Every structure is written in structure tokens, then in C-alpha cells.
Amino acid sequence: MANIRDVAKLSGHSISTVSRVINDQGYVSDKTKQEIEAAMKQLNYHRNDLARALSLGKTYRVGVVLPYINHPYFQKLADAIINAAFSHDYQATFLQSNYNQDQEIYFLDMLKHHAFDGLIFTSRSISFEKIVEYQKYGPITCCEDTFDYPISSAFTDRKASFVDALQILKNEGYRHIGMTVSRSENTSQSALLTTRAYKEVFGEEINDKLLYRESRTMFDGITAAAQFLNCDKKLQVIFSNGDEIAAGAKRQLQEMHRQDVVVIGQENLPISFLMDFSTIDHRLTDIGEEAFKLLFQDEIIKKPIPAKFIRRGKLEDPRDYEDEIDKVLD
Template sequence: MTNIHDIARLSGYSVSTVSRVINHQKYVADDKRAKVEAIMQELDYVPNRVARDLSRGRTKTIGVVLPYANHPYFARIVDGIVGAGFAAGYKIMLLPTNYDMTIERHYLEDLRSKAYDALIFTSRSSSLETLEHYRKYGQIVCCEDPGDDRELAAAYTDRMASYVTALRWAKQRGYQTMGVILSRNNVISASTRVTRRAYHDVYGQLTDERLFTGAATYEDGYRAGEYFAKQTDWVDAIFANGDDIGAGAYQYFIDHQLSPIPIIGQENLLTSRLLKFSTIDHHLESLGQSAFRLAMGNTRTHELIKSEFIQR
């Protein structure tokens, strides 16, 4: 296999000169550059990108860790990251986990071996302490508020404020019993913690009868609708973890000739506009753009993206 030393020998120039031609650097005479490029073309030489990136100390690749890609919340963050990354000439690698800590650790080890310049965690199962440990190998950005004492960069929305605003609005409208749909129900989930806190502030304790977990798609929302419809003590409304999920719950009631249930969704998608239910717009594309900017640096900056409750 042809290598840079072969090019240098055949051209009569030094390895450093050939390297400057390969990497499109200045300070190479036009005749030398033309001769080196002609030999490269004749031998069908292709530079080893991995070796070149390692020699530069960067790969221009950002890894985006996400539990799954079929949830609009993560898809919209990724849209923002990809758009910003494309404009900056970066490659974006999607790294699904299904909330498996072993898989997350594998990606962190990849960061350690310089496979990526940085990792953006849109959500996680690993502890913040684990992420902090790996930060010395490359930039790590969280899409949640890690707290001021953490050595991590973060881009996040003010979900607590928007959740409280939405739930208070619902209670003022007379919805005294509120069902909640979540993707996970564990203490490490930032969205779960914030949702529970907001619910407690407005409605009190969130009981098991008021909670449906494991929802990431429209179909999951439909199952949530069935769950709430079959409760002996019906809920007056549902606070869903996504517009499409809320639409699934809503459709179950329609399909079974039940009174349509009021929904508060999230993401401000077409479904909530067509069905005219209230939602929270977290401006997730902006969050993704912010996360990408932080991933290119080495700071521990925290950037807050304002959420917006939309009444319908």
C-alpha cells in the first residue's frame, strides 16, 4: 500500500513537503505541489484520515448520545446540532443507547481514545460524576442543568418554570386531577425529577394511578390513553411528555367514543396545532445549536434556553 514515504521518494521531495501538500497547507511552490499531486493521482493515493486527524489532535467529529431517535424531543435537538455542525464543517455521529449505561460507557471510552472531539449527552443513565471523570479526555456537554458545582458544560431549557406555569394554568381552568405521561420514572432522569417537582408544587404528590411511564411514541401514548381511561377515578386532563404522545392518548378516547380529554403536550409540533391542545415549546433546535457551540470549546459554560408555554 502506498504511503507518504513512497510519495516523497518518487517526487524527490521531503516527507514534510509532501505532508504540506496532502494537508493543503501553504508555503509549497506551485511546481512542487503539482508534481506531488500528479504522483498521488498516478498511484491512486488516499491519505489516512484517521492518522491525519490524530496528528492534528482533533477529528472534527462530535458524538451525540441519545436514548432513541424516534422521540421528537431528541430529534429536534439533533436537528439543531446537525445544522450547526454542517455549517462549521463537522461530522455528527448519532450514538443511541436505549438508556443502557454499559453502552454509554463504551461511548465515553471512545472519547478517551480520541474517536470524537466531544460528546453531547441529550439524556443519560450514567451519573454526572462519571461524565465528569471522562471530561479530561474531551469536551462533554449535557442537555440538562448539572448544577453550578459540576465540571461540565451544559445547554438546557427552564423546564421547571414552564411546567409549573402549564400545570397552574390547567388547575385554574378546573382540571383538578391531572394524569402524567413520562418516558422514565427514575431518580437519574432529569425530566422525571423536574416533572415530579412541578406536579408536587401544583397538585401535590404524584401517585401511581396518575402516572404512566415508558412512553416515547404515538403508540405508547395510545396505550397511556387506555391506561387512564380504565382507571376507576378518571383524570380531568393529561400532561404528556410530547405532542405526538399526547395525541396518542387523545386518539384512544376518540376511538372508544369517550369524551375527548384535554392534553398539555410538549415540543409544539403539528399534532398539537391540528388538535388544538396546549403545549410547551422548549425551542429544542436552539438548544441543539447551543450544545454544539459548547462542544467545540473547552469551557464549563451553562446556557439556558427559555421555554414557552402556549395556551390553546
């Protein structure tokens, strides 16, 4: 296998000049560059990226820790991070954790051993205290509120967004509400904030039979809708933790001839527009882009990004602003 010395010998230029061409650093005349590139091609020489990373102290890679890859929420967030990384000549590597704490610590150890220039946690099961322990090995950002912990983050105030939507429902006379959450309130900050928002608005804990936990797919939405109607024949609203789940719930409501029940999703995916139900847009694209940018700041920054309740179907308000999907159609 050819090395940089072979390229220098064949091209007739010094190793330092060849290095400048390989790494695109410093001035090299066009003629010299062409001669070196011709020698590289003749020798079938390819740059050793590992050696380059060691010499520069950078890998130009970031790790993106996410619990699931095949989930619309994390797909949208990851897509934004990838686009931001690409625009800055970085690669983003997906690190699936399945909310396994040992796995998440393993990813932190990868940062410790310089496998990445930084880590982005889209969601996590380990504590913020554990993440702080690894800050000395490289930058880490989170796509959720990190509160008083010294960890940079880009996030929406989820409780505020839930309270806003539930208050609208209450003001319009809705009282019989079923809710879906992704995990138990003991392990999920979002689930805990959902139930706390309900209590804040309605002044009481939600009926446990009207709270469907471990909701992740369209099929969970189908199951939840049937469970809620079996528990409360006067059900008025299904407040779900994602648009795909909301779509499943709406489909089941149609099968049960209960189109009168309002369905609310989250994240403003195209399916919420196509099936005409309201959704909470937590601005995942903006969060993903900001989370990547914050990796390379010299200070701890908390970047709040306001959510928006997009009213469709029975809740549609003509005074509401156009969302991104409406703008595309216009």
C-alpha cells in the same frame, strides 16, 4: 498502496510541500498544487485520516450519546447537533446507550482513548460524578441542567416550564389531570420534575393511577388515555411527555368520544400543529446547537434556554406569539 513519498517523487516536490497540499495548510502556488494533485490522481493516493488525526491530535469527530435513535425528541436534538457539527467541519457519530450504564461508560472510555474530540450527552443514566471523572480526557457537554457539577450544559428549566403550563391549567379551572412520563422518577430527572411541578401547583401528589410511566410511543399515549378515563370519568387534561404520545392520546379520546379532554404535548413537532393540541417547546434545536459549541470553550458554561408553552385547541390564546410552524405557513 501509494504513500506520500511516492506522490512527492512523482510530482517532483518535497514531502513537506505535498503534506501542505494534502492537509490544506500553508501557502502552495496553484501550479505546484495542480502538479501534486495530478500525481495523487495518477497513483490513486488517498489521505490516511487516522494518521492525520494522530499527527494533528484531532479526529474532527464528536460522539453523541443518546438512549434511543428512533425517538422524535432525540431525533430533533441529534439533527441540530449534526447541523452544528457539519458547519464546523466535524462529523457527529451516534452512540446509542438504551440507558445502559455500562454502555455509557464504554463511550466515555472511547473519549479517553481519543476516538472523539468530545462527547455530548443528550440524556444519561450514569451520574454526573462519573462524567466529571472523564473530563480530563476531553470536553463533555450535556443537554440538561448539570446543576453545580463542573460540566458545560445547554438546557431548559424543565420544572419551570411544567409549572408554567400547569399553573395555566389551574387558573382556567382544570383539576382532573393525567400525566405520562418517559421513565420512573427514580431514574429520570424529567419525570421527577414533572411530578414535583404537579405537587407545587396543586399542593398534593398526583394520583399514581393517573401517572403513566415508561411512555415513549404513540401506542403508550393510546394506552394511557384509556387507563386515565377508566380511573377518572371526570378527566379534563392529559399532560404527556411528548407530541407523539399526545397524538396517540388524542386519537384514543376521539375513539372514546371524549374530545372534551385537553391534550398537551412537548417539543412542538409538526404533528402538534396538525392535530391542533398545545405543546411545550423546549427549544431542542437551540439546545443541540449550543451543546456542540460549548464543547470547544475553554471554560465551564451553563447555557439556559427558555421554553415556551404554545397554546392551541381549547387553550388557544389570540395574544400568544406565532410559533415557528405558523411563521412557515405565513
